[in-house]
Amino acid sequence: MSVPPPADAVRLERVSKTYGGDHPVTALVDVDVRFRRGTMTAVMGASGSGKSTLLNCAAGLDRPTSGRVMIGAADLSTMSEKRLTELRRDRIGFVFQAFNLVGALTVEQNILLPSRLAGRRPDPAWLAEVIDRVGLGHRLGHRPAQLSGGQQQRVAIARALVARPEVIFCDEPTGALDSRTAAEVLALLRSAVDATGQTVIMVTHDPVAASYADRVIRLADGRIASDMPQPGVRVIAEQLATPAGGRRPVADREG
Numbered sequence: 001m002s003v004p005p006p007a008d009a010v011r012l013e014r015v016s017k018t019y020g021g022d023h024p025v026t027a028l029v030d031v032d033v034r035f036r037r038g039t040m041t042a043v044m045g046a047s048g049s050g051k052s053t054l055l056n057c058a059a060g061l062d063r064p065t066s067g068r069v070m071i072g073a074a075d076l077s078t079m080s081e082k083r084l085t086e087l088r089r090d091r092i093g094f095v096f097q098a099f100n101l102v103g104a105l106t107v108e109q110n111i112l113l114p115s116r117l118a119g120r121r122p123d124p125a126w127l128a129e130v131i132d133r134v135g136l137g138h139r140l141g142h143r144p145a146q147l148s149g150g151q152q153q154r155v156a157i158a159r160a161l162v163a164r165p166e167v168i169f170c171d172e173p174t175g176a177l178d179s180r181t182a183a184e185v186l187a188l189l190r191s192a193v194d195a196t197g198q199t200v201i202m203v204t205h206d207p208v209a210a211s212y213a214d215r216v217i218r219l220a221d222g223r224i225a226s227d228m229p230q231p232g233v234r235v236i237a238e239q240l241a242t243p244a245g246g247r248r249p250v251a252d253r254e255g
Ligand SMILES: Nc1ncnc2c1ncn2[C@@H]1O[C@H](COP(=O)(O)OP(=O)(O)OP(=O)(O)O)[C@@H](O)[C@H]1O
Pocket: 019, 020, 025, 026, 027, 045, 046, 047, 048, 049, 050, 051, 052, 053, 054, 249, 250, 251, 252
């Protein structure tokens, strides 16, 4: 009998992160947070509040100074770099503001790159569905430079979806897009949650982008300052405008 997967896709337990150097900066302080499977969470907060640090630690791109990060039942804190790389490749998708596409490769080659690197052949029916969903069927032979920003971001999302990762981490996925294209990209991420039960964790400054999420977490000074289910654009904007939402980053107050 197989053990059912944990309800949490990602869990952080008392995660702290201090960047070293001559002037150490504490970016996260004892953060406890769980992200349930099949949900979309927006991570918000003022510049320097620790959003990217949280994302990087949760995704196994960086290691916390203390505390534990779990992806499903896997404890990242005790993992070797090699296993961590494999876990990221096999179970995690990334969508960044800068698209991170390979300029020399075609759209199709970019979408298939993670599978190729993992030595896997994606299910052709699923590949066709993803390409159809992102609306890029007529652009497969193009290079990224020949596409608009929105199209490039859709390639990045298709690349993240094709491998069917359990969790998709996004850092400002709509930051470089106009509002109409941003809406398309957000709908696509939403469908990854609703249609395929994937988990999306998205850092954003944009209250409209955050309103697509099931839950909005706001960081201030490396701690979770609020955690709200589906607050709606107006409440999100109000929260961000409160003094706590605009507190100066940890780095500015130290040193
Ligand atoms: N590699 C690093 N070395 C030193 N300090 C860092 C490093 N990365 C981030 N920091 C500091 O840690 C704090 C949190 O940074 P982080 O990038 O996580 O914030 P953020 O909320 O994502 O900000 P932004 O919205 O501006 O991207 C900041 O004070 C930042 O200056």
